[in-house]
Amino acid sequence: MFRELLFNLCLLISVHYLLRFTFRSWPVSTRGWSHVARLAAFSAAALTLMFFPAHLAPGIQVDLRAVPIAFVTLQFGPVAGLMVALPLLIYRVWLGGIGVYAAIPSLLSVILITSLVRRVVPPMGPLFWKHWPSIILMFLLNGVPVLFLPDGVRLFVQIYPLLLLLSVAGALAGWGILSERFHVLRLTSQWQSAALTDPLTGLGNRRQFDQDLTAMGSGDALLLVDIDHFKRVNDTFGHQAGDEVLQEVARLLEREGRGRDRAYRYGGEEFALILRNVQVGSLIRVAERLRSGVAALPLASIRGSVTVSLGGVQWAALMPEQLIERADQALYAAKRSGRNQACIWGPWLAQDHQPATETLPPSTTTT
Template sequence: MLRELFFNLCLLISLHYLLRFTFRSWPVPRRGWRHALRLSALAAAGLILMLFPAPIAPGVQVDLRAVPVAFATLQFGPLAGVLVALPIMLYRALLGGVGLYAALPSLLGVIVATTLMRRVVPAVGPLFWRHWPGVIVMFAFNGVPLLFLPDGPQLFTQVYPLLLVMNVLGALAAWGVLSERFHVLRLTSQWQSAALTDALTGLGNRRQFDLDLEAMGPGDALLLLDVDHFKRVNDTHGHHVGDEVLQEIARLLEREARGRDRAYRYGGEEFAVILRDVKGDGLNRVAERLRSAVERHALRATGGTVTVSVGGAGWAALPLRQLVQRADEALYAAKHGGRNQARVWGIWSPTQGGDPASRTVLRRPQP
C-alpha cells in the first residue's frame, strides 16, 4: 500500500504542476468558461489518481482523489468543491464494491471540513504551508467511514494513519506548486498596475492611455481636459492643495463618465477620457457634463471655483496621432475662447469645401 500511495503522491504533484499553467492572470477568475475548464481539470486530476489506487481489501481502495476536491473548495468555495467531486463520485459508484459506502461519505466530509476551515486557512498563497494544522483538519474525516465496513476497525487501523499523512503531504506539496504560481501572478499584476496607474489620482497614466488609444474604433471618441489657471492654484494655496484638486477632478471624471468609458491623467494638470460607442450628440453632452461637474464640485480644497477647459474629437478612420491632435486643437480653442468651456472638433463634409485635412469646425455644445 505504501508503494501505491507514494506513486499516487508523485502523480498528484505532477498533475498540479501541469495545472499551474492554466492560471494566467491575477486575481484568478471565478466564473466564465475558463473557470469551468479549470474545475474540469481538477475533476480529471481526481479521476486520474483513481486509476492508480492502493487496494486494501476486495472492493476497497484508497488514493489521493480528495486533494483536488479540497483545493477547489478552499480556493473557490463549497459549490466548486461539489462540482469537482461529482464526476469522481460517479466513477466510484460505477466501480462499485463495499468500499463505496466509505468513499462517498469521506469525500463529502472533506468538502464540509474544508468549507469550515476556509475561515481559518487562507486561500493558497506563498505562506500557505504555515497553516498545516488546518490542512490536517481538512482531511481528518477522510477514511473514518471505513469503521462501518466489515472488518472496519482493522481496515481503519491499517489505512487511516498513512492515508491522512499522504493526503496532508500531497496537499502541502501540490498546493505549494500552485502557491508559487499565484505569487508570481500577484506580483506581476501589482507591477503592471503600478506601471500603468498614476500614483496621485489612481487613474490610468499616459502609458495606459497610449495602450487604450490603440484599441479605439468606430463610434469611440476622445476628450482632453486641462485645469484652468492651475499654476495659480499651486502658487496661492500650495502644491498639496493642487494635488487635492487633481484628486478631486479624477474622482469626478470617474463618477460622471459612463461606465464603459475610462479616464486618465494625461499630463501634469491634463486629463483624458476615452469614450466608447458614442452615438449622436453624445460627445457634446458628455464633454459639457464633465466640465459642469468640475465647475460645481471641485471647490473644497481652494474655497473657490476650479474649472477645466475641454476639447474633444470623434473617431473618423484617421491615424490616432491625428485624432489626438484634433482633440488638442479643440482644447486650445476652448482655452483661448475664454476657458471653462467645452469644444468639439466638427465633422467636415464636402458641402463645406476646402481641404478636409486642414478644416476644423469648432462649436460650443449646449448643456
C-alpha cells in the same frame, strides 16, 4: 500498499505542478469558459490519481483524490467542489465494490469540512502552510467510513493514519506549488498596475492611455480635459493645493464614468477620457456635465473653484495620432473661446481652427 500510495503522492505533486499553468492572471477569474476548463482540469487530475490506487481489499481502493477536491472547495466554494467531485463519484460507482459505501461519504465529508474552514485557510497566501491544523481537519473524516465495512476496524487501523498523513503532506506540497504561482501572478499584476497607473491620482497614466487608445472602435469617443490656469493655482496656493485639485478632478472624472469608460492623467494638468458607445449628439452633453461638475467641486485648499476646458472627438476609423490631434484642436478652440468651455471636433476646425457655435455651450466665466 505504502509504495502505491507513495507513488500516488508523487503523482499528486506532479499534477499540481501542471495545474499551476491553468492560472494565468490575477485576480483569478471565476467566470467564463476559462474557469470551467480549470475546474475540468482539476477533476481530470483527481481522476488520474484514481487510476493508480492502493488496493486495500477486494473492492476497496485508496488514493489521494480528495486533495484536489479540497483545494477547489477551499478556493472556489462547495458548489465548485461538488462539480469537480461529480465525475469522480460517478466513476467510483461504476467501479463498484463494497468500498463505494466508504468512498462517497469520505469525499463528501472533505467537501463539507473544507467549506466550513475555507475562511480560515487562505490558499492564495504564501504562508498558508501556517494553517496546517485546519488542513488536517479537512481530511480528518476521510477514510473514517471504512469502519462501517466488514472487518472495518482492521482496515481502518491499517490505512487511516497513512491516508491522513499523505493527504496533509500532499496538500502542503501541491498547494504550496499553486500558492507560489499565485504569489508570482499577484506581484506581476501589482508591477503592471504600478507601471500603468499615475501615483498621484490613481488614474491610468499615459502608457495605459496609449494602449487603450488603439482599442477604440465604432461608437467610442475621446475627451481631453485641461484645468484652466493651473499654474496660477500652484503659484498662488502652493503645489500641495495643486495636487489636491488634480486629485479631486480625477475623482470626479472617474466617478462620472460609465462601465467601460476610463479616465487617465494625460500629463501635467491635462486628463483624458475614453468613452465607450457614446452617441454623436450625446458627447457634448457628457462634456458639459463634466465641465459643470468640476466647476462645482468644493476645494478648501484654494478657497474657491477651478474650471476646465474640454475637447472631444468621435472615433471614425482614425489612427490614434489623428484622434489625439483632433481632440487637441477642439481643446485649443475651447480655450481660445475663453476657457471653461467644451468643444467637439468638426471639419471647420481642420480649416481655420475656430470653434463653431453649434458645438459649444453658452459662454461661461473663466478662472
